[in-house]
Amino acid sequence: MSNRTDHPWWERGTIYQIYPRSFQDSDGDGVGDLAGIERRLDHVAALGVDAIWLSPIFPSPMADFGYDVADYCGIEPLFGDLAAFDRLLTAIHARGLKVLLDFVPNHSSDQHPWFVESRASRHSAKRDWYIWRDPASDGGPPNNWISDFGGSAWEYDAASGQYYLHAFLRQQPDLNWRNPELKAAMLDAMRFWFDRGVDGFRIDVLWHIVKAEGFPDNPPNPYWRPGITERDRLIQQHSTDQPEAHAIAAEMRALADSYGDRVLIGEIFLPNDRHARWYGTPERPQVHLPFNFQLIENAWDAATLRDMIAAYEASLPPHGWPNWVIGSHDAPRIAARVGEAQARVAAMLLLTLRGTPTLYQGDELGIGQVDIPADRIRDPQELRQPGIGIGRDRSRTPMPWDASPFAGFSTVEPWLPLNPDWPTRNVAAQEQDPRSMLTLYRRLLALRRAHPALAVGDFRLLDAPDGVLVYERRHGDERLRIALNLTDSSKPLPFAPEVLLSTLDPAPDGVLRANEGVISR
Known part of the structure; x- marks a missing residue:
């Protein structure tokens, strides 16, 4: 493989994740937006990355900050409009960068017109676009499934006398991908953005999108104990990673391939053997990159990492390309996990392993622990299950650009607190420091570009x-x-x-x- 000359851009390149609410506010409301991202594109280009992945920017009531989509073919007014998106897309492409959108296929918002119609009547034309079931014999939920955010995964609808399924918040009803009309509508939404010029999608919780027929109870997890998320009290045997989901991923891939040089990245949390199946086969490929989160999930020591890397590499099919992540909008900051000194080592690891790396905004500055006061917590997962350390706000804090008021992110108090050391840990300060974390990332990314051994060897x-x-x-x-x-x-x-x-x-x-x-x- 090392002597191949036909590596596509997503194998050679590096992806940079932007959390739009927290990148740059352009209109003084304390929340980032598309115009703000456009304003800061030179920073991204100067890093030396190849693509930008935008967390959801679609219309949303923001129950889960955009992962509750109310329109798959629009732009949330908080961020801008389609014209602002088109300007941003043009500006990104003008800098030689690609654009990936965050597609959320497992569930919509309960305010999506599809669900409003589905909920209106048992006889609605879109009733079967979502997953509705009669109560159990005792009148309770149809089975024992637990929401990823805690509590039952079923919500009772008194008007129709049935429950609907929600793997996450009750405001996020699960879509029924076994319904061919729903599947066609979702593929049309992907087509809408491909036609507009996007270069691919990161597909949210892809392994969730089909549920076992008959909806049997999930088995208990014998290793669960209090202090772990309630979801993990059960093994998600029947509610995730069903065989039929792979056929849907293959259809998504066929659609992407029909547009040429596009990429699909699947969010998939599974053991190596099941994870590798999401590549599909050479004859019927699925996603290009099933996201690999093992640098986040494993202990930070050489022996553990060595064994993990070897096992992951060994699990890949011959046609599968690896990928690596050390930070995201869901995970604790790498510098908070391992300390700033080891965060520098982690940067070198991420950018020199074989495979496509994904960087998360702010990690290039070494942003560490950010404690969120109780009255500033916004994450619904933390609010529903407090005290067990699963809050995601700590990784979603605004980018600090300089030492001006509110770190140059906004002209008003941001929606989440800044990192406490923002007056000195910001982009402008680190650009002037040849030994800064930002300088290290730029040098590492430059080496990847200069040396094919690092990019594709x-x-x-x-x-x-x-x-x-x-x-x-x-x-x-x-x-x-x-x-x-x-x-x-x-x-x-x-x-x-x-x-x-x-x-x-x-x-x-x-x-x-x-x-x-x-x-x-």
């Missing part, structure tokens, strides 16, 4: 001292080695280096310093 794990992760990337005659010290003590460097980049300056001399990563010839 083969991968091989190498022997290393305890606490150190070492691997080789190779393309043609070029061979690069990466050594990452995941400890706070010095370690011997297991090869004679010609250092291209160190996470610490100056470059090392035969020793891998504490919390240091190096890329060497």
